[in-house]
Amino acid sequence: MQIRVRSFHTVVEEKRLEAGRAPDAPLRKVGAVAVIENPYAGRYVDDLKPLIAASAELGRELAALAVRAMEPYAAESYGKGGIVGTAGEQEHANAVLTTTFADPLRKAIGGGSAWISSFTKRAAPGTPIDVPMAYKDALYVRSHYDGMTIMLPDSPQPDEIAVIVCLANRGRLNARVGGLARADAKGQDGLS
Numbered sequence: 001m002q003i004r005v006r007s008f009h010t011v012v013e014e015k016r017l018e019a020g021r022a023p024d025a026p027l028r029k030v031g032a033v034a035v036i037e038n039p040y041a042g043r044y045v046d047d048l049k050p051l052i053a054a055s056a057e058l059g060r061e062l063a064a065l066a067v068r069a070m071e072p073y074a075a076e077s078y079g080k081g082g083i084v085g086t087a088g089e090q091e092h093a094n095a096v097l098t099t100t101f102a103d104p105l106r107k108a109i110g111g112g113s114a115w116i117s118s119f120t121k122r123a124a125p126g127t128p129i130d131v132p133m134a135y136k137d138a139l140y141v142r143s144h145y146d147g148m149t150i151m152l153p154d155s156p157q158p159d160e161i162a163v164i165v166c167l168a169n170r171g172r173l174n175a176r177v178g179g180l181a182r183a184d185a186k187g188q189d190g191l192s
Contacts, residue, residue, distance in 0.1 A: 001039060001050040001051060001053070001054040002054060003036050003037070003051075003054045003055065003057065003058050003096075004036060004037040005034050005035070005036050005037075005058070005061075006035045006036065006037065006155075006160065007034075007035045007155070008032070008033065008034055008035075008061075008065060009031075009032075009033040009035070009152060010030065010031070010032055010033075010065060010066075010069045011030070011031040011033070011148070011150060012028065012029070012030050012031075012069050013028070013029045013030075013148065014026050014027070014028045014029075015027040015173055018173035018174050019173075019174055021173070021174060023173050023174075025073075025169070025170060026169075027168065027169065027170055027171075027172070027173050028070060028073050028168065028169045028170075029133075029146075029148045029166065029167070029168045030066050030069040030070050030166065030167045030168075031066075031131065031148050031150045031164055031165070031166045032062045032063075032065040032066035032069065032164070032165045032166075032167075033062075033150060033152065033155075033162055033163065033164045033165075034058055034061065034062055034162075034163045035152065035155045035156055035160050035161070035162050035163075036058065036096075036160060036161050036162075036163060037159065037160060038084060038085060038087070038088045038092055038156075038159050038160055038161045039051060040088060040089070040092050041085065041087040041088045041092075041158065041159035041160075042087045042088075042159070044089075048091065048092070048095040051092070051095045051096060052095050052096075052098050052100050052101075053100060055095070055096045055097070055098065055100050055101035056100050056101065056103075056104060058096065058101060058163060059100070059101040059102060059103065059104035059105055059165075060104040060108070062105070062163065062165045063104050063105040063107070063108035063109070063165065064108060065165075066105075066108075066165050066166075066167050067108050067109060067167070070167050070169060073169035073170075074109070074110070074169065075109040075136065075167040075168065075169060076135060076136060076144065076168060076169055076170055076171070076182070077133040077134060077135055077136060077144045077146060077167065077168040077169075077170075077171070078105060078109065078112060078116055078117075078133060078134075078136050078165070078166065078167050078168075079116060079117045079118065079119075079131045079132050079133035079134065079147065079148070079165075079166045080097050080101075080102065080105075080116050080117070080118045080131065080163075080164060080165050080166070081097075081118055081119045081120060081129050081130075081131035081132075081150070081164040081166070082094070082096060082097055082118075082120040082121075082129075082161055082162060082163050082164060083120070083121055083122070083123050083127060083129050083155075083156050083161070083162045083164075084120070084121075084122045084123075084156065084160075084161045085122075085123075085124075085125075085156040085157050085158040085159055085160045085161065086122060086123070086124055086158045087158035087159050088122065088158075088159070088160075088161065089122065090120055090121060090122045092161060093120040093121075093122075093161050093163070094120050096161060096163050097118055097120065097163070101163075102116050105165055106136075109136065109167065111136070111137070112136035112137060113136075113137050113138070113187050113188065113189070113190040114134060114135060114136055114137055114138055114139045114187075114190040114191070115139060115190055117131075117132035117133060117134050118131075118132070119131060119132055123156075125152070125153065125154050125155055125156060125157060126151060126152070126153050126154070126155075127151070128149050128150065128151040129149070129150055129151070129162075129164065130147045130148070130149050131147055131148050131149075131150060131164055131166045132145075132146075132147045133145075133146045133147055133148065133166055133167075133168055134146075135171070135182060135185065137185055137187030137190070138180065138182075138185035138186070138187050138190065138191060138192050139190060139191050140179060140180040140185075140191055140192045141171070141179065141180050141181070141182050141185050142175070142177055142178065142179030142180065143171030143172060143175035143177075143179070143181070143182060144168070144170075144171040144172070144175075144182065145172075146168060146171070146172050147166075148166045148168075150162075150164055150166075180192055
């Protein structure tokens with residue numbers, strides 16, 4: 001199976017001030033989106049493995065797009081998400097977002113031992129989605145619990161899937177709720 005892409009989108013948000021305080025480095029969040037044709041729209045298919053296997057190339061393309069948009073910063077946090085159009089099933093978006101899709105993202109950002117937070121849903125064009133993000137090497141780093149809202153006015157159409165990768169260059173501005181500090185994270189088990 002080859003995934004057919006209708007469009008690519010990049011969203012960049014950069015915060016330079018929070019609660020009247022300027023950080024040492026701005027918080028840049030990037031969302032890279034591919035709107036793809038859903039090969040299973042309108043019908044039930046038992047075996048989703050062909051879509052899972054085909055998602056590796058899409059993962060490489062979205063990772064490259066996100067990394068370019070993140071420049072000059074390196075990614076510290078990541079997340080993924082998907083909105084499947086109304087003629088599909090939520091499971092179709094999940095099939096695209098497995099480890100097969102995610103491993104090229106880890107490679108593109110120079111590693112990441114933590115599980116990649118994700119969220120999927122079935123919805124009409126223009127529906128926003130909040131993509132959760134966490135520190136790439138250790139989920140217990142609370143300063144990096146964050147997210148990015150993505151909305152495309154014309155996507156996904158009923159027979160499409162909007163596939164999303166989000167990156168951030170740092171934790172939240174003014175983070176101060178405790179927990180494991182990024183500097184203390186070992187990153188060996190993906191948790192701490």
